[in-house]
Amino acid sequence: MKTIVLGLGNTILSDDGVGIYAARALADLLRGAADVREAELAGLDLIEMLKGYDRAYIIDAIQLDGEAPGTVFRMRPDDIRITPRLASFHDIDLVTALELGRRLEFPMPHEVVIFGVQVEDALTLKEGCTAAVEGVIGALVEEIAGEIMERPHAEISVGLSGRRNRRA
Amino acid sequence: MASGKAVDAVYKVKIPPAAAKLRELYYMAHFMHSHTAHFYALAAPDFVVGPDAPPAERNILGLVGKVGLDLGKQVIRQREIMQVVQQMIGGRATHPVWCLPGGVTRPLTREDRETIKGFAPGLVGFAELGLKLFDDLVLKNKAYLDLILGDGYELVTNYMGLVDEKNRVTFYDGTVRVVDPEGKEIDRYDGADYLDHVAEHVEPYSYLKFPFLKKIGWQGLKEGKGTSIYQAAPLARLNVASGMATPKAQAAYDKMYSTLGGKPVHKLMATHWARLVELLYAAERLAELVEDDEILDPNVRVIPSTTPSEGVGVIEAPRGTLTHHYWTDERGIVTKANLIVGTTNNNAPISMAVKKAAAKFIGKGGEVKQGLLNMVEMAFRIYDPCFSCATHSLPGQMPLTVEIRDASGETIRTVSR
Numbered sequence: 363m364k365t366i367v368l369g370l371g372n373t374i375l376s377d378d379g380v381g382i383y384a385a386r387a388l389a390d391l392l393r394g395a396a397d398v399r400e401a402e403l404a405g406l407d408l409i410e411m412l413k414g415y416d417r418a419y420i421i422d423a424i425q426l427d428g429e430a431p432g433t434v435f436r437m438r439p440d441d442i443r444i445t446p447r448l449a450s451f452h453d454i455d456l457v458t459a460l461e462l463g464r465r466l467e468f469p470m471p472h473e474v475v476i477f478g479v480q481v482e483d484a485l486t487l488k489e490g491c492t493a494a495v496e497g498v499i500g501a502l503v504e505e506i507a508g509e510i511m512e513r514p515h516a517e518i519s520v521g522l523s524g525r526r527n528r529r530a
Numbered sequence: 531m532a533s534g535k536a537v538d539a540v541y542k543v544k545i546p547p548a549a550a551k552l553r554e555l556y557y558m559a560h561f562m563h564s565h566t567a568h569f570y571a572l573a574a575p576d577f578v579v580g581p582d583a584p585p586a587e588r589n590i591l592g593l594v595g596k597v598g599l600d601l602g603k604q605v606i607r608q609r610e611i612m613q614v615v616q617q618m619i620g621g622r623a624t625h626p627v628w629c630l631p632g633g634v635t636r637p638l639t640r641e642d643r644e645t646i647k648g649f650a651p652g653l654v655g656f657a658e659l660g661l662k663l664f665d666d667l668v669l670k671n672k673a674y675l676d677l678i679l680g681d682g683y684e685l686v687t688n689y690m691g692l693v694d695e696k697n698r699v700t701f702y703d704g705t706v707r708v709v710d711p712e713g714k715e716i717d718r719y720d721g722a723d724y725l726d727h728v729a730e731h732v733e734p735y736s737y738l739k740f741p742f743l744k745k746i747g748w749q750g751l752k753e754g755k756g757t758s759i760y761q762a763a764p765l766a767r768l769n770v771a772s773g774m775a776t777p778k779a780q781a782a783y784d785k786m787y788s789t790l791g792g793k794p795v796h797k798l799m800a801t802h803w804a805r806l807v808e809l810l811y812a813a814e815r816l817a818e819l820v821e822d823d824e825i826l827d828p829n830v831r832v833i834p835s836t837t838p839s840e841g842v843g844v845i846e847a848p849r850g851t852l853t854h855h856y857w858t859d860e861r862g863i864v865t866k867a868n869l870i871v872g873t874t875n876n877n878a879p880i881s882m883a884v885k886k887a888a889a890k891f892i893g894k895g896g897e898v899k900q901g902l903l904n905m906v907e908m909a910f911r912i913y914d915p916c917f918s919c920a921t922h923s924l925p926g927q928m929p930l931t932v933e934i935r936d937a938s939g940e941t942i943r944t945v946s947r
Contacts (some may be wrong), residue, residue, distance in 0.1 A: 372625065374625075401624075402622070402624040402625055403613075403623070405567070405571070406605070406606065407609065407610075407613060407623075409606050410609075410610045410613075454571050454589070454590055458589060458590065458591065461591055462590055462591055462602065462606075463606075465591060465594055465595075465599070465602070466594065466599055466602045466603050466606065468606075
């Protein structure tokens with residue numbers, strides 16, 4: 363199964379870079395098992411990055427009301443219209459991008475898993491994450507690598523149904 | 531790009547010609563990338579699928595369904611090329627890492643130049659296709675033409691944009707020109723002097739400011755002759771200019787103004803047309819720049835030798851005139867900054883356009899349909915606003931709510947997106 367791991371974010375906006383940092387940590391671990399890329403993209407641009415793969419893991423920052431920083435949410439595309447990065451006046455969201463790719467008859471991944479890491483601070487101009495977010499990157503990397511390489515691994519991610527605050 | 535120009539000014543350094551051309555080359559690809567997404571993903575569905583079509587259909591998926599898969603594939607492919615060009619020149623497509631005080635970090639290689647030269651004809655053709663689509667799908671449809679020419683989407687203000695020495699549209703460098711609602715030049719200045727020409731009004735209900743022309747003074751949210759409000763978006767740039775600096779874009783510019791009855795045009799929906807004229811200009815300018823042999827000159831940076839202090843950088847962002855102003859200490863550490871981003875210029879016009887559209891389409895005692903939301907959205911969508919840039923707020927959703935009130939001010943219905 364051809365797999366891509368895509369880290370999204372901005373490394374000069376504190377926790378917004380968590381997807382990139384996780385992808386960098388996964389690059390060596392997954393050599394030969396998956397393509398690992400990092401990008402500061404969304405919407406239409408993701409079609410080109412994702413096409414040709416059977417399975418995609420996307421790692422990004424997320425900001426949900428009332429959630430503890432460092433909580434890792436495991437989602438499917440239909441869950442993620444609520445993230446700031448993927449709801450923009452300037453572009454389409456990931457769900458639409460995937461659907462558009464399929465309608466254009468591109469070979470889009472049939473399995474897409476999104477890991478959203480709850481941020482503490484994604485607005486301060488700073489390299490590196492806050493301690494709460496930095497502290498989960500290792501476990502997140504282990505979970506993704508374990509899943510792709512089909513080896514025993516602990517899971518730190520939770521589904522959106524496990525949210526503390528379901529309003530937002 | 532504006533920050534790059536601002537730090538050049540902070541260090542009082544004039545960058546080498548090749549560096550300026552490389553920055554402009556990168557910027558043409560960026561402009562195309564931005565304008566393409568707006569037209570095909572955000573604007574065209576209103577016209578091709580229909581302004582009051584259900585949101586589930588009124589999107590790029592609906593557009594592709596109506597116009598065909600080949601167009602969708604072209605949009606994706608050409609956007610990818612625009613990203614590749616930016617990455618090739620700037621190191622990264624988004625947040626490039628090669629602009630420095632005094633120029634750029636590296637010259638263009640011969641190999642990369644040849645690659646970009648190979649892309650150029652396709653990019654120009656793609657931009658021409660956009661104008662053809664607009665012609666076929668919008669201008670030849672009486673209902674849509676009526677929508678463009680109707681008074682629901684009209685706003686009479688001053689206009690601002692950068693122009694070159696012949697008053698033609700320019701994006702990377704030029705002089706700020708302002709014309710009044712009749713098209714007469716009422717101001718012209720070097721971007722570094724913006725504080726003498728533009729001021730920002732504050733209203734207690736918003737932390738997004740309302741720029742206005744200083745010499746006229748704040749007159750409130752008022753349109754028509756004498757207003758101090760200006761617009762700075764694609765239509766404004768074309769209204770301000772005498773024309774375009776490339777041949778095909780000039781022909782498209784002439785066609786637009788002859789169709790719409792001369793200059794300036796106050797019909798807001800013409801902004802979509804103007805954006806496509808700019809898309810063609812950016813493609814043609816990219817092709818010109820990459821053919822220029824000076825683009826390969828390895829001299830792409832002047833090392834600054836003066837003590838940094840203060841500087842202003844002004845460019846045309848896709849959404850309007852973008853101003854960065856930095857004050858630094860003697861080490862070059864920024865101690866104060868002021869930004870007027872594209873969308874901020876258009877804050878007052880957006881507010882006024884939304885109000886006019888709502889008043890027009892709601893009507894007295896009329897039925898309020900869900901489609902009304904989109905008719906109102908269309909009034910601000912033409913500006914391609916970046917409220918997150920302008921306000922530094924990322925709510926993560928579109929918090930659009932329309933409240934219908936009766937004559938006494940009582941809310942009788944609320945419609946949310």
